[in-house]
Amino acid sequence: MHNVTAATRLLDVIPLFRDDLRVQLLATCTGSSPFQSGITELLASVGVPVLPWEQATGMPVELAISASLGGQLDAVDGKLVVLSHGVGYNKKLQTPDARRQTPDARRQTPDARRQTPDARRQTPDAPVFGLAPEWLLTDGAPIADAMVLSHPEQLGRLREACPQAVPTAVLAGDPCFDRILTARRYRERYRRALGVRRGQRLVLLNSTWNPTSLFGDGGREDVLPLLLPRLTEELPVDEYRLAAVLHPNIWHGHGHGQIRLWLDRARRAGLTLVDPLDGWRQALIASDLLLGDFGSVSYYAAALGIPVLLGAAPLDVLGASSPVAEFVRQAPLLDPFGPLLPQLDGVIREHRPLSGPAELTSSAPGRSAALLRELFYRLIGIPEPARPALLDPLPLPPHEPAPRTAPLRALAQVLDGADGPQVSLTRYADPRHEPHGPGEGQLAVPEDTLDPGVLALADVIFRHGPVHDPRLGRPQEWAAEVLAHHPSCTLAAYLTEPGSCTALHRDGTLFRLTADPAGADPAAHASALLAWLGSGRPVTPGLELTVRTGAGIDRVQVSAVLPGSADAALPGRRGGSAPAPC
Structure with a gap:
């Protein structure tokens, strides 16, 4: 595991090994991300043995599954499968160093301004993370035995960027998206869990992890500090319900307590902070509008046909030919200085789903469990179980009505x-x-x-x-x-x-x-x-x-x-004394 973000995709596929006594699961952490917060707790909740990286790479294994290219993955003694932990590969990031750290490994614990050394805009020729040779090859040979892609579109870009890795590519859909698709039938339950009342619209704020995201680096171009208080002020509370899904790196990079402090006023006005591991997909399904940026959650929303309004849309951090870049070019943009209510109402009223996200998120909707399990067992070298391959259903979230204490x-x-x-x-x-x-x-x-x-x-x-x-x-x-x-x-x-x-x-x-x-x-x-x-x-x-x-x-x-009377009236505006309690 690279960090909590990458671990979420591994949690999607672990159930594919259920009931198989031939398979022993082990976990390890590459140590390649500065966001180590939360990994220990997450691994404890999974309940499998956790090995130090040195021990894990010093023993042979039949199969290793990673949802990140971070760390010394070439040190693994066994077959290696690499999954994406988002909607494919879209973002331009820095070239890895000799230790194969992912670009966020250079980010230290954020200071009060939330600035990071790689906060500068990427150059036009920066590689797309996950598709360039710098990430995929060691001594000219592919690191992974199987690189899982969710759509042939990614295969085309891989062929252009790193043809040596094409033989390892496997089209196997998107297990995260499949879990969302299966759970859409429970939309009303998820809305009730979030306390969305009859006649209310649920606006879901979402930010990926990037200095230019909606929850950015605190600079002058950062939208969120201006946006949040205005949203809670301008949207009638009985007509709109607000919730936020923040990237796990935001939570674990800054700390849960710090995030709650930064967003305290909005929380008192009714904003719910959704669990970044177990609740974000349910909140997405429940939403009427997503106010987001160029991250995967915004793209998933568009793939589901949910109206999306972009509060941050920098194209220079995205691969120009990536589906997310095309989506950002087409999606409506928020004017943070204009009245918010007409903008939100207008996006919902005039919404016409874009075809790209629904078509390009997965080429095998509903089939990722079967495709991935076949791949895993083929690489292990043992027959698949006879029963169908199934992903876990999304859990029903706890009931969380608006925590409003503001006047x-x-x-x-x-x-x-x-x-x-x-x-x-x-x-x-x-x-x-x-x-x-x-x-x-x-x-x-x-x-x-x-x-x-x-x-x-x-x-x-x-x-x-x-x-x-x-x-x-x-x-x-x-x-x-x-x-x-x-x-x-x-x-x-x-x-x-x-x-x-x-x-x-x-x-x-x-x-x-x-x-x-x-x-x-x-x-x-x-x-x-x-x-x-x-x-x-x-x-x-x-x-x-x-x-x-x-x-x-x-x-x-x-x-x-x-019934009240002049004699029973309480003291104050109308005088009198308090009635005896009934």
Whole structure:
């Protein structure tokens, strides 16, 4: 294993040896990448013996499988298969040194500016990693016994760049892509796992590992520092769900804690950071739009027919004749200085799938397991098992609703529609400026928000929690305490489960709100209730509010379980004393 990134492709093919007592798996690390973080934990999770590199190269093996050309692979005593750990070979990288380190081996632990020595743009004649003789030959002979390619297009470029390696080429499809194709039927499950609600669009941010990628080197041309806060500010939270898939080298080069610190504001506004090993493919399948760059994930998205908007698209780091370069030339580009919402809406609305990615990702969709297992066993020299060759299905990710603790600015319009009482609601997470649009403004703040000073300005304070939490007391007890502590707050809402909310108004009225759990966040229902009450309209028995949040429509049942009165009103905006908890 070169690093965690390369290991992910090896994890795809390990199951091809399942149930075969003739085969003993061993693992080793070439030590050719500076990104050693995470490898120990990953190998431990696989549960196979791990040998030091010197020991591994000092013993004969029937077959060695690598998903990288990094390291002294010519020292392996046995047949060698090399897999790609992305969508073929597309990026121009530096010529390897005598130790055959991959170009990122020169990258030291990133400093605060995230700069790396090879951050300069590549020259036009730089070799494409994985196709040039510098990577594939030792003393004029191929290093690998089999070089796995996913499409004949790669074979054509290999023939031009390194004809000596052509006899080792094997067309065997793409196991990563095959796992994605098989899992597409579970798209709605993956969306629910990510907390994507009815009427929401999932925007997936993705960055490869490169100084000119979306998550770049922190320089003046870096898009992400400008983009993230604007995305969370400009996209209505009930209409858009944000998640990010970052290249494993970003995580392991900078450190998980550092990444979370850099993206803290966006995370508090609702951005989910997706597991780079086990969750990125499911998030990709679930997405409505990918905002990415020239990496493999963007190309996989295009191959699936998902709209792609490129936030970073430097052609000079790509082989001019590579499929990814052609995709970058054709895909729509983000204007980071223009309004974001119209751009995202426009890309989705006007999307027409490109033919190239779907055709060139794999020449054998759904067949990589059979092709690769036949290759592996042929090189080992033993018959294949009789049972079919199968890859592992993608696991169902854990449920991760939006981890939002940022204040929410809401614009609410109360309407008397033909279908009954309606409230139109648009909410924004922690905008730096008051949002523009029709409706009365209000501020809804989670009780556990980062800046407790904002609670003093809140119209609505809300909290998620179980019905019975001994630390908080019953929902109505918590609500009474909140209103007592924050005299400017009008409504305290305790969100017990999806679609369910208990809200206490300052006039002493306790409300129960219930709706379809698949609908909007119950905090939106609380804001809609405040707008309804603020308009002077009563809560009559059996009231059903239609709450509109973009394309989402929720039917919210509202009942007053403890009517308020002048004597029962809580102190604060309307005076009085708190009611006894029911």
